[in-house]
Amino acid sequence: MEVFYFMVFGALAAVVAAVELSKSNKDRINTTSAFNSFKNNYLLVYSLMMAGDWLQGPYVYYLYSTYGYGKGDIGQLFIAGFGSSMLFGTIVGSLADKQGRKRASVTYCITYILSCITKHSPHYKVLMLGRILGGIATSLLFSAFESWLVAEHNKRGFEQQWLSITFSKAIFLGNGLVAIISGLFGNLLVDTLSLGPVAPFDAASCFLAIGMAIIISSWTENYGDPSENKDLLTQFKGAATAIASDEKIALLGAIQSLFEGSMYTFVFLWTPALSPNGEEIPHGFIFATFMLASMLGSSLASRLMARTSPRVESYMQIVFVISAAALLLPILTTMFVTPSKVKGGGISFSGCLQLLGFCTFEACVGIFWPSIMKMRSQYIPEEARSTIMNFFRIPLNMFVCVVLYNVDAFPITVMFGMCSIFLFVASLLQRRLLVIAEKPKTEDRDLVKERDPENEPLNI
Template sequence: MLSTAYLYGCICAGLVATTLVIVIDRSSIQMLKGLVSTGSTDGLSRLQRIYLSVYLSAMMADWLQGPFVYALYASYGFSREDNATLFVAGFGSSAIFGTFIGSMADKYGRRRFAALYCVLYFLSCLTKHFKSLGMLLIGRLTGGIATSLLFSVFDSWLVSEHNARGYGSEQLSGSFSIAFFGNSLVAIAAGEVGQFTADLVELTPLVGSIHYGGYTGPFVAANCFLVLCLALMMSSWSENYGQTAKEAAMEQTKDRGFMGAVNLVMAQPLILLCGTVCSLFESSMFIFVFNWTPVLMKAGEPDPPFGHIFAGFMIFCMLGSRLFSMAVHSITNERIGMYTLCLAALCHASILFVDSEAVHLLAFFVFEMCVGMYFPMMGTMKGQIVPESKRSTIYNLYRVPLNAIVVLTLICKFGEGVSFCVRRSGTQGVLCVDKEAVAHGHSSDVQ
């Protein structure tokens, strides 16, 4: 059993390291000053504030759920196999609907589909009050579609606005870095707020299968942030699309929508390699999401403080995002990706080959630091490589093999050891692909 002192010692070490990096990296301080200065006339700072107010509200709603989904299902008395079925439903719906929902967002508007994210996730959170496998399955289906939207249309909207206003890749890297820094902050807050709401009232039946209290608390809080997100979005975001009317008219004789995006991915090696990196690394990350909670739950022992542990994960994510911000000025984005993925693979290896709970927890924290470096790195890379006209569509295409890998792992009912082996294989595969991408380089026509 892990000692409380060791757990909080690791978390404090992450906080100290993050603070040191922020102090050392003066560019981060200047960027944060510009961001929080509401009187700033800088157009980039205004764009970042408009984006972050919406994006961070959306992410807060997502993070509030993360640490408590498995625990909620377990508190209803569902087995690990039932949990796996519910998770498969979520990832499966994301894979199926994600194949075409991105092209619809490109065609009908990214803001409109970001609003749809809020509605679908709100419905998903409502179903968590039902001790019914059928209702929970419906919630996983709507939640899976919402997840596809969260990880595609928000990024697409930001990249499109950067391009429309003439900002370059350095400004885009800065925006993604500050977004993930803020994302880590709200995730830390989500862990603590979620733990607080989960502890307020014990899980209590209301009418029939409907329950309140316990681990349903974080989902109530998530719905509050979804309402806030929708209100901010509709009042501050402009609509943008993958194609202008003129561009759409010029392409009437060409493949468009989903098949056009598939053909483009297969025809452009860099777009294909970028998607392979996304699928392999992010599938390992989602397998981790399913396994870290049961790994820390021991029979006959009280549940560990999931919210506090999750907050620790996010502190190390925040550390990773600031390390990326500091490193990107002197190291190429692709090299940062290679080093990050190498370290992530070592974390998985330590879990497989070292039988120590203390080492496992430390490996979890370091892996989350790698996640913090990965997302701004990959956001920048996709922003440079993926064409604007099919951005949301291709972003969702990248998630199809990702979801397939996760679903296969859950259906096969692998134990924690085999699951971590799959994760390690995935990150090792990413290393090989990323080396190939660096060897190709970025040709100017693809950029």
């Protein structure tokens, strides 16, 4: 392995440690022991859920290929996963609001465990069923748990600002540290112990079962709108009405879809971008480096959200612009750096530059997750939280399905350019959201001046 990879990983690790250790009282929020107990319980469950998800990710494609399926068949399996998330996501979100978020979280564990079990079969139809179950589980993972957390946090009377602590810690652990450990653990099972590509899925089932036991034993149930007279169609229409009638919710949904769509596209593109001529790159180590960069982003986000200024709506504009610039690097290196024509070998100079840009993008991802969670907690109505959150995933899943279907139709630079444009549009929409969010404050100040004319300047 080249020294360059160790240098990038070591530098990121040093920066993450420095940021965490240098936090002052201004960067921390004083809380109560009751909240800390509640937060730690959620973080334990969330980390177990993410471990179950991260263990599977690096080995899905590899497992299908060992069963003898080609790129076309594997692409259809992936499309089935995103397609089922798109088709069933809103339904399971509505069920979570109506039937209970705790129950939906348990359903996630059961559904994902069943999906893992199907990986033992080489039959295409069984694997397709597993992808469909996995798509449903993904919809629950990104809606039911956050909805339960926000509702339970408010029900217990904790301060609203404390939510940002849980959000940033969840991303720091679940999307950072747990992802790195899961990657190393999966590598241990498959390569070191030679247990085969199904072993990570069996390990994921174990972590999901442990998390489910904790949920059943320690979580209380909460609901969105449990009214008996509201069926799923009524809830669905109510969520659609809320999005259409509140520009802040609509903007938030568009921003989320644009960023996540670019992020999932990046997942498919970074490998061919770094090895266009079949260069030998350590995929697992690079993945761990990306997750370390994401940890740095979440650590920075916790600092930003602990302070009253700047607002989330304000600094996220900058984050989107930086992420758009980072994904332009493959285009710029193609234009200004002479490409290597040597097949194989180590990473090229342009690849090194792109890797630094990709780490920057992953740091932006680490800032994005807790920040979008905080904005969702502020703007999405409680009675239809899970339904609306899964509404946001419909255009995202449509976009990813289109990209997967046409992944060979466009040059890689065109795909990165498209992602960069989407991220720049997200920054413009974020600017609009900031303007709308600040309107009530401006109107309140004008109202105070009208009621207190003594504050008006004298005309001389």
